[in-house]
Amino acid sequence: xxxxxxxRVSDYVLDKVLNPLKCDEYGNFTPDQLNEWCGLIPDxxxxxVTANEPDITKADENKHVENDLKMIALNKVALGMDDNxxxxxxxxxxxxxxxxxFGIIFGEDGEPDLYPIGKFTYKFLEVLQYEYGMVxxxxxxxxxxxxxxxxx
Numbered sequence: 001x002x003x004x005x006x007x008r009v010s011d012y013v014l015d016k017v018l019n020p021l022k023c024d025e026y027g028n029f030t031p032d033q034l035n036e037w038c039g040l041i042p043d044x045x046x047x048x049v050t051a052n053e054p055d056i057t058k059a060d061e062n063k064h065v066e067n068d069l070k071m072i073a074l075n076k077v078a079l080g081m082d083d084n085x086x087x088x089x090x091x092x093x094x095x096x097x098x099x100x101x102f103g104i105i106f107g108e109d110g111e112p113d114l115y116p117i118g119k120f121t122y123k124f125l126e127v128l129q130y131e132y133g134m135v136x137x138x139x140x141x142x143x144x145x146x147x148x149x150x151x152x
Contacts (some may be wrong), residue, residue, distance in 0.1 A: 010046035015121040020128075021103060023115035038118050038129050041151055045137075048080030049122040060123050070124055070139050077125060078137055078147045085151055090137065093149035099136050101143045103128045 018034040019026040059069035082089035099105050105114040116128040128136040138146040
């Protein structure tokens with residue numbers, strides 16, 4: 001019998017936390033199942049940060065103008081994720097949803113709250129991934145600097 005191991009760039013490039021808020025609903029799933037649920041979105045993020053590494057490092061090192069450079073890096077990563085996805089994403093999103101500081105999307109009109117399935121971080125950027133392919137890309141510690149979209 002042959003052993004097959006799947007190696008993903010996102011597993012090495014990103015800091016990954018599955019079920020970061022310890023949601024009971026996701027607690028019954030194995031890490032492999034949660035990874036499967038996340039699909040290719042972490043790989044889109046890893047490819048985008050890798051392609052924009054110089055801008056991200058520059059923003060991370062230059063603290064005196066950090067906000068402008070971090071926003072530029074965030075926008076470039078969002079565009080990179082859209083390009084990797086190939087079907088819109090952040091650039092075509094009309095969603096105005098914003099996760100809370102902790103990452104919960106509070107349901108409205110009787111909808112349930114959504115907790116992130118996974119949190120993927122690279123330096124000062126983080127992606128929170130939710131059910132239904134919903135993705136929040138934001139700057140760590142600045143939850144209002146968020147781009148939100150659905151990657152079907």
